[in-house]
Amino acid sequence: MKGRFIQSNNRRMRRRTRRLWYLGGMAFFLFSVIAVIGISYDTPSKTAPQIPAPPEAFSAIDSGEILPGTQKNANMTDTENPWYFTLVNKWNPIPENYELNLVELAGGERIDQRIYEPLSQMLEAAMESNWNQLPIVVSGYRTKERQQELYDEKVAQYRRQGYSENRAKTMAEQWVAVPGYSEHQLGFAVDINGATYDLYLWLQENSYKYGFIFRYPGNKTEITGTAEEVWHYRYVGVEAASEIYERGICLEEYLEEHDRE
Ligand SMILES: [Zn+2]
Numbered sequence: 651m652k653g654r655f656i657q658s659n660n661r662r663m664r665r666r667t668r669r670l671w672y673l674g675g676m677a678f679f680l681f682s683v684i685a686v687i688g689i690s691y692d693t694p695s696k697t698a699p700q701i702p703a704p705p706e707a708f709s710a711i712d713s714g715e716i717l718p719g720t721q722k723n724a725n726m727t728d729t730e731n732p733w734y735f736t737l738v739n740k741w742n743p744i745p746e747n748y749e750l751n752l753v754e755l756a757g758g759e760r761i762d763q764r765i766y767e768p769l770s771q772m773l774e775a776a777m778e779s780n781w782n783q784l785p786i787v788v789s790g791y792r793t794k795e796r797q798q799e800l801y802d803e804k805v806a807q808y809r810r811q812g813y814s815e816n817r818a819k820t821m822a823e824q825w826v827a828v829p830g831y832s833e834h835q836l837g838f839a840v841d842i843n844g845a846t847y848d849l850y851l852w853l854q855e856n857s858y859k860y861g862f863i864f865r866y867p868g869n870k871t872e873i874t875g876t877a878e879e880v881w882h883y884r885y886v887g888v889e890a891a892s893e894i895y896e897r898g899i900c901l902e903e904y905l906e907e908h909d910r911e
Pocket of ligand 1: 789834839840841879881882883
């Protein structure tokens with residue numbers, strides 16, 4: 651009797667173990683499906699254009715050609731107000747006669763030559779969080795004309811959804827700056843595309859080491875005037891970037907405190 655009892659108990663145990671394995675397997679399968687769906691929804695699609703460029707697009711730019719007609723910014727030697735503190739937001743247009751220093755990246759985007767080194771270093775370091783792929787700059791410098799196109803497209807999109815002209819403009823301006831008021835016209839702000847959302851978490855924690863800031867955090871929208879954009883990074887130099895990161899402030903707050911506006 652005793653032996654039989656133990657035997658059936660063991661059988662019951664085995665059955666229970668099998669059931670647990672089965673449930674565990676199902677749970678793992680569901681989790682994997684959710685994870686895969688989650689990742690495919692994570693990439694920014696609001697304004698950052700999705701350009702499937704090869705991952706080596708950025709590393710291929712060894713020596714970007716300096717475009718003719720570019721000169722050093724007059725502000726470059728001004729230690730109080732270096733070029734990288736130029737504030738452009740919806741209340742501050744790009745300064746008149748702003749001079750550009752552009753180099754072209756392999757993917758065709760152009761950036762200020764002075765951020766070429768720190769940007770390359772940051773993107774190479776970011777590979778560890780991006781499935782070992784080099785993140786891609788999908789939008790660097792924009793001409794006023796290009797900014798106008800993007801703005802018009804966004805307004806038209808809201809118009810098609812049935813919003814009035816004024817409402818469509820207000821809504822578009824949450825995402826696309828009015829021409830003349832975009833940081834992209836400075837040449838040292840970039841939109842970065844990654845293979846996985848982890849890239850953006852990595853950038854938020856590490857970009858300051860290279861002098862870049864997460865320019866539009868969601869909790870600063872009222873001050874920056876722009877909705878959260880995880881892909882948009884802007885150069886401010888390592889010192890300012892470190893302070894902005896450590897204190898969790900935005901560029902507008904930093905510049906006001908340091909009286910650099
Ligand atoms: Zn941007």
